[in-house]
Amino acid sequence: MLQKKFTPKRTICKVTFSIPGEWADKEVAVAGDFNEWDTRSNKLEKSGNNWETLLRVKPNQKYRFKYFIDGEYWENDDSADAYVANEFGTEDSLLEVGN
Numbered sequence: 001m002l003q004k005k006f007t008p009k010r011t012i013c014k015v016t017f018s019i020p021g022e023w024a025d026k027e028v029a030v031a032g033d034f035n036e037w038d039t040r041s042n043k044l045e046k047s048g049n050n051w052e053t054l055l056r057v058k059p060n061q062k063y064r065f066k067y068f069i070d071g072e073y074w075e076n077d078d079s080a081d082a083y084v085a086n087e088f089g090t091e092d093s094l095l096e097v098g099n
Helices: none
Strands: 002-006 013-020 028-032 043-047 050-057 061-069 073-075 082-085 091-097
Touching: 013 043, 013 061, 013 091, 028 043, 028 050, 028 091
Parallel strands: none
Antiparallel strands: 002 013, 013 050, 028 061, 043 050, 061 073, 061 091, 082 091
16 A cells, blocks of 8 residues: 655655555565665565555656565555556556655
């Protein structure tokens, strides 16, 4: 699930990335255009029944992303703004941040 909240001057959008706890046993990372697809830099923390993290991104952008789960496989976000084909024959989640 994605939740977007802008700062008062709308120069930054705080995005909460969240997936159900049962999707992963050990760890989850979110990787995408906003972190050069680095699977180590943005780990999600277990919070109640979900895995989640908060990232700050620039408005007026579109970002491709996916979740890297348990160091083994990739998953899309069920609540992504859209899905776009990638060069691997699958799709990436799309985060659209307005202004």
